[in-house]
Amino acid sequence: MSLDTNLSEFTAFDSDADHPHEECGVFGVWAPDRDVARLTYFGLRALQHRGQESAGIAVGDGGTVMVRKDLGLVSRVFSNADIEALPGQLAVGHVRYGTAGAKSWEASQPHLSTINEVIVALAHNGTLVNTDDLRRQLIELGVPFNSNSDSEVAVKLIGYFTQETHHLREGIRKTMELIRGGYAMALINENALYAFRDPHGVRPLVLGRLTSDEGVAAANAAAAASALPSDAASAEDLVGDEVLASTAGWVVASETCALDIIGAEYVRDIRPGEILRISAEGLVSEQGVPAAEKTAHCIFEQVYFARPDSIVDGKSMYACRYDMGRKLALECPVEADMVIGTPDSGLPSAEGYAFESGVPYGTGLIKNRYVARTFIEPTQELRAMGVRLKLNPLKDVIEGKRIVVVDDSIVRGTTMVQLVRMLRQAGAKEIHIRINCPEDIWPCFYGVDTGEQSQLISATKSVEEVCEFIGADTLAFLSVDALLECVPKGGYCTACFTGEYPVAIPDSFGRDKFIEGYVPRGVVRTAPVTKDVLEEKYHDHSWEERNEA
Numbered sequence: 001m002s003l004d005t006n007l008s009e010f011t012a013f014d015s016d017a018d019h020p021h022e023e024c025g026v027f028g029v030w031a032p033d034r035d036v037a038r039l040t041y042f043g044l045r046a047l048q049h050r051g052q053e054s055a056g057i058a059v060g061d062g063g064t065v066m067v068r069k070d071l072g073l074v075s076r077v078f079s080n081a082d083i084e085a086l087p088g089q090l091a092v093g094h095v096r097y098g099t100a101g102a103k104s105w106e107a108s109q110p111h112l113s114t115i116n117e118v119i120v121a122l123a124h125n126g127t128l129v130n131t132d133d134l135r136r137q138l139i140e141l142g143v144p145f146n147s148n149s150d151s152e153v154a155v156k157l158i159g160y161f162t163q164e165t166h167h168l169r170e171g172i173r174k175t176m177e178l179i180r181g182g183y184a185m186a187l188i189n190e191n192a193l194y195a196f197r198d199p200h201g202v203r204p205l206v207l208g209r210l211t212s213d214e215g216v217a218a219a220n221a222a223a224a225a226s227a228l229p230s231d232a233a234s235a236e237d238l239v240g241d242e243v244l245a246s247t248a249g250w251v252v253a254s255e256t257c258a259l260d261i262i263g264a265e266y267v268r269d270i271r272p273g274e275i276l277r278i279s280a281e282g283l284v285s286e287q288g289v290p291a292a293e294k295t296a297h298c299i300f301e302q303v304y305f306a307r308p309d310s311i312v313d314g315k316s317m318y319a320c321r322y323d324m325g326r327k328l329a330l331e332c333p334v335e336a337d338m339v340i341g342t343p344d345s346g347l348p349s350a351e352g353y354a355f356e357s358g359v360p361y362g363t364g365l366i367k368n369r370y371v372a373r374t375f376i377e378p379t380q381e382l383r384a385m386g387v388r389l390k391l392n393p394l395k396d397v398i399e400g401k402r403i404v405v406v407d408d409s410i411v412r413g414t415t416m417v418q419l420v421r422m423l424r425q426a427g428a429k430e431i432h433i434r435i436n437c438p439e440d441i442w443p444c445f446y447g448v449d450t451g452e453q454s455q456l457i458s459a460t461k462s463v464e465e466v467c468e469f470i471g472a473d474t475l476a477f478l479s480v481d482a483l484l485e486c487v488p489k490g491g492y493c494t495a496c497f498t499g500e501y502p503v504a505i506p507d508s509f510g511r512d513k514f515i516e517g518y519v520p521r522g523v524v525r526t527a528p529v530t531k532d533v534l535e536e537k538y539h540d541h542s543w544e545e546r547n548e549a
Contacts, residue, residue: 024097024109025050026123027258028186030090030193030278031210031249037086040093043251043258044074049307050125050254051097054108058121059088060190065119069094069108090278092188094123097449106147113159118189120159120168124151125254126183126203126447129509134178137534154179157534158187164538172196172275173288174537180503182298182446182493184270186252192279195252199289200296200502201272202446202493204306206256208264210249250278255310266311295491296502300448302487303437304345304408313488318348323486324436324478325352325406332476333357334432337401340364342408342419343391349436350406357404364398364405364423365391391419399427405472406434411450413457413470420471433472438480438497439463442520443513445505450496453515460515495520 025047029036040057055077056069066086070077074095094109110121128150135145135153143156154175162171172187172194182202187194197205251264259266270276272295275288298305301312308318328349339359341350344367354361368390403423410416416433423431439458444450453459457466467475480497495501499520514520 024123024125025095025254025258026125026184026186026205026252027093027254028091028123028188028193028195028252029210029249029262031251032089032280034210034249035083036088036091036249037083039251039262040091041074041078041083042261043253044093044095046258046261046307047095047254048074050305051095054096054105055094056108056110056123057086057091057093058110058112058123058188059086059091060121060188060192061088062191064190065112065121065188067110067112067121069105069110071105071108089191090188090193092121092123092186092193104147107149107152109151111149111152111155113155115159115162115168115171120155120187120189122151122155122158122185122187124154124183124185125205126181126198127445128154128179128181128183129445129503130178130180130506132506132508134534141534150181154183154185155187160534161538168192168194169275169277169286169288173286174540176273176275176288178533178537180506182503184254192277193250193252194275194277195270196275196288197270197272198503199273200292200294200493201269201491202296202298202503204254204297204301204312205270206253206259207267207270207276208251208253208256208259209247209267210251210262210264212248250283252276255306256312257307257310260309292502294502296493297490298446298448299483299487299492299494300409300437300496303483308344308348313490315488320487321348321408321436322352322355324483325349325354326356327352327482327486328406328434328436328476328478329353329356331479331482332434334404334434334474334476335402336404336430336432338362338364338398339404339406340398341406343367346405346407346436349408350404353404353406353434359404362397364394364403366394367391391422393423393426395426398423400429402430402432403428404432404434406436408435409437409440410435410457410466410470411440412455413466416470416472424471430473431471432474433467433470433476435475435477437478437483438494439477440496442496442499442518444496445501445509445513446493446495446503448496452513453518459518 027040027043029039037057037059044055052073054071055074056067058065058067068082092110096108110123112119112121131150131153138156143160145152157175158171161174162168165171168189183198184203184205185196195205251259253259256266272291273287273289275286277284302320306317310317336359339350339354339361341347343365351361420431440456441459443453450456463475480494493502501520
């Protein structure tokens with residue numbers, strides 16, 4: 001049930017429109033002795049950069065599941081009274097930037113669904129590419145829908161299959177066998193938290209733990225347990241007895257920064273294709289679907305999406321971006337008087353560029369941190385100012401100087417045009433743009449809002465033409481090989497740079513998304529969902545044989 005379903009129509013002005021946007025952030029917690037709604041609220045505040053269109057929290061109290069969600073930022077959606085009205089022992093939360101589905105209360109998450117008398121709530125990060133046929137079959141079977149989002153298709157599938165198996169984990173597993181794309185999901189019923197991830201590991205999801213006060217010392221002594229077996233099947237396999245004794249709860253989140261804000265300790269990443277179940281019975285892991293032969297973590301997490309203080313494989317995103325700046329200085333040097341970064345995403349790379357090049361680092365742009373998202377439509381005059389609503393140049397710092405401006409990406413080019421013009425007006429003698437990732441040429445289908453190639457300026461213009469369009473003196477991008485040298489070793493999805501897609505894209509989903517003449521170098525077509533696949537999967541009882549064995 002919903003505590004509040006009132007909609008408020010608004011128009012959001014976003015001066016970051018030239019940057020790619022990640023679909024959302026996911027947070028889940030099981031902690032019977034903690035205020036789980038409040039923990040989730042602060043976890044979502046830490047993940048607010050991943051989505052600003054809507055926010056929601058669902059809580060299970062052992063008997064039912066309640067949800068509060070609405071359009072807007074986390075701080076606007078929830079009051080202290082809202083949090084106090086959500087008591088329970090486990091919760092799941094979500095912040096959304098939608099790439100699939102309308103901007104409406106119905107499309108906001110967590111999504112609720114009923115399975116007989118049981119209510120479940122699902123939070124999803126990513127995009128599913130084959131939901132059209134699955135939704136159509138569910139509707140033909142009498143399953144109702146409240147939105148056109150791919151996330152609702154997932155939760156309805158889980159409910160449909162769980163009705164037959166009477167095991168929520170089997171409903172999740174059967175759903176994972178059918179859905180395709182990039183996804184990281186957290187789901188609760190009244191007494192258990194589930195977390196699961198796509199077999200390529202495209203979208204991120206980490207596991208953390210909360211420790212009881214009296215067990216902190218023992219937990220610290222057992223920190224060596226972070227070297228975890230890959231075939232762990234229970235809580236005892238995941239951590240040592242000392243850690244279990246001190247554990248007050250478990251947390252799953254899109255990034256480690258959400259663990260930090262509530263004092264949780266990182267344990268490990270959720271493995272590709274894995275299902276975790278967390279309840280009073282303990283923490284149990286199983287492989288829901290086989291992991292792909294090669295992982296394909298989204299490279300833009302390292303470039304832009306993840307907060308600089310989030311950690312992946314022992315390396316902070318700040319350190320990754322600093323190294324990108326150093327590589328950029330080696331690949332794309334230029335004579336200049338000062339290096340500046342665009343706040344905030346370009347600052348670590350600008351520092352790295354300055355260090356490696358020997359060109360002094362300076363602060364040339366000041367960010368207005370209280371204008372990130374506004375619900376008041378600007379006048380035409382203010383709109384013409386564009387980026388000035390958020391950034392303002394320090395004229396006495398940059399006037400008369402040759403400056404290198406480091407940013408994370410150029411997607412459509414519109415904001416960069418305004419930025420260069422603004423710096424010219426402030427008196428910059430030369431403007432050299434350096435981008436700490438390769439050219440964004442190919443559309444993303446796994447959770448980033450670049451679904452049409454024609455929207456990408458580097459797909460339609462050469463580097464020289466882009467440079468002329470934005471009005472810079474020079475423009476250069478980091479190479480793919482250099483970028484991969486800056487991030488932790490592993491498999492990455494670089495489709496936005498290379499056109500090599502790790503997850504097959506159905507014709508119905510990819511049709512008309514590419515510019516004529518562009519041929520992706522990966523597999524982009526797959527067979528459509530067969531007509532009776534849901535009923536066949538529904539009546540598949542092979543899980544009973546596995547359990548008996």
